Amino acid sequence: MTLTDTGVTLAQTSVSSGPVTFKVKNAGSIVHELVVVRTDIAQDKIQPNTDEPSKMSEEGTQGESGDLEAGLTKDFTLNLSAGKYVLMCNQPGHYMAGMHIAFVVR
Ligand SMILES: [Cu+2]
Structure with missing residues (x-):
């Protein structure tokens, strides 16, 4: 997955x-992160x-990737149960900039 x-x-x-396993690449120009939230709320x-x-x-x-500098990649693995998820970057203001997406575990 790619963060811009x-x-x-x-x-x-x-x-x-x-x-x-989330293979996260920060293809943006600033620090990003990936936070994995299980929720029924729309993304x-x-x-x-x-x-x-x-x-x-x-x-x-x-769970989450932790802060990831621009250009870096990080893999992390979570044990996830079936449900609806939202993947987002929660650096200040980044969710509002569009850094969120829906994800489903079956
Ligand atoms: Cu971000």
Whole structure:
């Protein structure tokens, strides 16, 4: 999957449950991250974090890549159960810039 400064793109939008490896590439020009949230909320309707309005609520988080400098790649694996997910970058303001996408685990 690829992070740009304005979005998240996926090679696969759905996978089978169990261990899921995210191969994250930051193709943007600044620091990004990937946060994996399990939620039934639509990918473009995540609510702001009340304490830090430039960031979004991470309620339901299953894990994240951590900060990734521009140009770097990182693989990480999470054990995911079936459900609906939102993948997003939660650096301040980045969700609002379009860095979010829906993901399904079957
Ligand atoms: Cu970002």
